[in-house]
Amino acid sequence: MRPDAQQLAASEVERLTRAFRLLGDPGRLRLVAALLDDCEYPVRKLSSIALLSETATSQQLRVLHDAGVVRRRRVGRQVLYRLSGSDTRALARRAVQRAALRSSKRKDPLVTYIITEPCIDVKDKSCVDVCPVDCIHESDRMLVIDPEECIDCGACEPECPVEAIYPEDAVPDKWEPFIRINYAYTDGLERVNELVHDRAAQSPPPTISGYRE
DSSP: OOOOGGGSOHHHHHHHHHHHHHHTSHHHHHHHHHTTTTOOEEHHHHHHHHTOOHHHHHHHHHHHHHTTSEEEEEETTEEEEEEOSOHHHHHHHHHHHHHHHHHHHOSOTTOOEEEOGGGTTTOOOHHHHHOTTOOEEEOSSSEEEOTTTOOOOOSSGGGOTTOOEEEGGGOOGGGTHHHHHHHGGGGOHHHHHHHHHHHHHHSOOOOBTTTBO
8 A cells, every 4th residue: 555645744844855855966876876885985985986176076965964864984194984874875775776677677668568448437546566676657548657667577468467567579459559558647637538548439448347347
């Protein structure tokens, strides 16, 4: 069950806003990412990893320290930095994991999975639960996959109880229009809704026992 954003307390919203703001700077994001594996580094090492001057690194570490994101300790003449437990750390870890999945698993930027006609008016969300990058989205009458986020991992395909999901190059000819429908997600859900409505009007989906009567 996904959390309802409307139920978040104002204080929690403010905490998350601060965390997103801290990660909004490329230099700070690189510094936090460099420390994610419970590493402890001095300014010089972090400067090299984050592609910043030592002066800029020190300035950004001061911001992160004041915000409680990093803690520091002195060893001889060096000051070593490591991450504290925080929302900023958690958000950065999740973002870096997603970026790594996209980089390591995407075989071809043109290959994606496509959700087709059997999903219309069914919208079973088992596929959403197993997607590692949250690339499956809900429109008015069906789910669609964001082709820019899909990493071609295939986790969603076997979870669909009505066999609506196919690799793009294996979509049955009769459902080829759904390739365009999924790709329309980048133009917004209103466009997806329009295309699904037109398709269903031209070719009404047949019944599926137990799902679509």
